[in-house]
Amino acid sequence: MEVTLAELLGVARRRLVEAGIAEAGLDARLLVEHLTATTRADAIARPQQQVPAEAIAAVEDAVARRLAGEPVHRILGFREFYGLRLSLSAETLEPRPDTETLVEAVLPLVEAVAARSGRCRILDLGTGTGAIALALLHTVAAASAAGVDISDDALATAARNAAQLGLSGRFTPLKSNWFSEISGRFDVIVSNPPYIRSDDIGSLQPEVRDFDPRRALDGGPDGLGAYRIIAAGASGHLEPGGYVAVEIGATQKTEVQQVFQANGFVLAEARRDFGANDRVLVFARP
Template sequence: MAEAHASLGALLGHARRRLSVSFIEDPALEARMIVEHFSSTSRKEAISNPDMPLPPPIVAAVASALDRRLNHEPVHRIFGFREFYGLRLSLSAETLEPRPDTEALVEAVLPIVRKTVLSVGGCRILDLGTGTGAIALALLSEVAQAEATGVDISVDALETAARNAAENGLEFRFTTLCSDWFADVSGGYHVIVSNPPYISQQELAELDPEVRHFDPLRALDGGNDGLDAYRVIARDAGLHLLPGGCVAVEIGHTQKEDVTAIFERADLRLFAASKDLAGSDRTLIFEMK
C-alpha cells in the first residue's frame, strides 16, 4: 500500500484485495496468514483492535511477501517453514514442502513402530529421500524408543533435516546419510519408509507453477512412468530389512496396482494400504514373503 504506516485492519484488507486472483483459492485466508506472520498478530487482535498501527518495516515485509505470492511462490516457502504432524520444519531450496497427505504415511507406520518397540525394545527406521526429515522426525516425536537414519542425495536437504531434528529436540536419535537410495546404506532396519518422487515426466509439465517452479525437480521426477524410485526401493529393500520388518511408501493416487506389482516381483507382499483424507490411495506397506 502507498502509505508507510498502516493499521492492522487496513493491511489485511489491502492484502486480501491483492491476492484476489484466479490461482489463489482463498485470498482471505492467505492474506491473514501473511499479515499475521510478519506482524506477529493474531486473528483475535484483528477483530478486537483493527486500528492497531503497524510500523513501516512490517508494511514493507508484507508488501514483499504479497509480491512473491503473486509470483506463485507458496506461502510456506515465503515463511521458510511448514508445520507437519505438530512439528515446525524449516524448508530449503532442495527440500520438498511436506504436505498433509504425507501424514497418512506417518499414521499408517506409527502402530508398527510402537509394536516393534514393545517386541524388541527399540525400532530402527530408515527414511529414504528424507528431505526435511518430516516422516522420520514425526515418527521419532511419537515414539521415544525409536531411532532413525535420514537418507538423501542432496547435502542441502540433509543439512535442513539435521537442523529440523535439532530444533525439535530429536537430534540424538536422528542421523543423516548422503546416499543415492541404498547405495551407501549398511545394516538392517525394522521399518523402511519413503515418500519418493512419483510424478511422471508427462505430468511434470502440467503441475501448477507453485509446485513446478518452487519444489525441487529431483524430489518430484519419477521417470517416464513415475515408478522409477519404487523399482529401486523394491529391488534393494530386502537386503536391509530385519526379520519381521516392513517397507512403507507413499504413492500417487493412481499407482496402487503398479507399485504393488513392482514389490510383489521383488518378493515383498502387500499387507496394508491406506487412503489420505481426500479418500485417495496414499500409503502401501509391504513385508517379505
C-alpha cells in the same frame, strides 16, 4: 503513513483475491501474522494497532511474491506437518497433508516394535525436510531414524529441523543415493519417493512445478523408477519381520504392488488419503 493491522490484512487479502489466488484470505492472514509477529487473536482484539514500517514493507514484498506464483509456505520458510513446524529450503519437497497418511500407517508398526524390543530403527529414504522420520520420532520416544538424501541442502535442513524439535539425538542425516551408502538393518523403511511421470511434470500446478525440486518429483518415464530401486534393495536392509511403507500416486496402486511383489514382498496394508485417493502401501516380506 500509519497503517493498522486490520488495514494491512485487508489490503493483502484484497490484492490476492483480485489476482484469483485460491485461498487468498488464508494466505493473507498467514503472511501478515508471521511478518508482523501477531496472531489471529490480535487481529480480533486489537485490529487498530499500528504496524511498523519495516513490517509493512515485508508484507508488501511477500504479497508480491505470492502474486508471482510462489507458494505461501515457501515465502514463510516453513510448513506445519503432523503438528510440527518444519523449515523448508530450495531442495526440499514441501511436506503436504497427504503424506501424513504415511505417518499414520507406519506409526502402529513403530509402536509395536518399540514395545516388543525396546527400540525401533527407521530408515527414511529421500528424507527432504525430515518430515516423516521426525513425525515418527516425536511420537515414539524409543524410535531412532536415519534420514537419507542425495542433497546436501536437504540434509542440512532435516538436521536443522531435528535440532529445533529436540530430536537430534535420535535422528542421523546420511548422504546416500538410495541404499548405496547404507549399512545395517532397520525395522521399518519409509519413503515418499518421486513418482510423477517425467512427461507429466509440465502439467503440474505452477506452485509445485516451479518451486518444488524436480528431483523430488520426477519418477522417470513411468513414474516407477524409485519404487524399483527401493523394492530391489529393501530386503538387504530389513530386520526379520520388518516393513516397507511408501507413498504413491493416486493411480499407481496396482503397478507399485506388482513391483514389490516381483521382489518377494506382500501387501500388508493399503491406505487412502483425506481425498479418498490411494496414497500409501505397506509391504512385508514373509
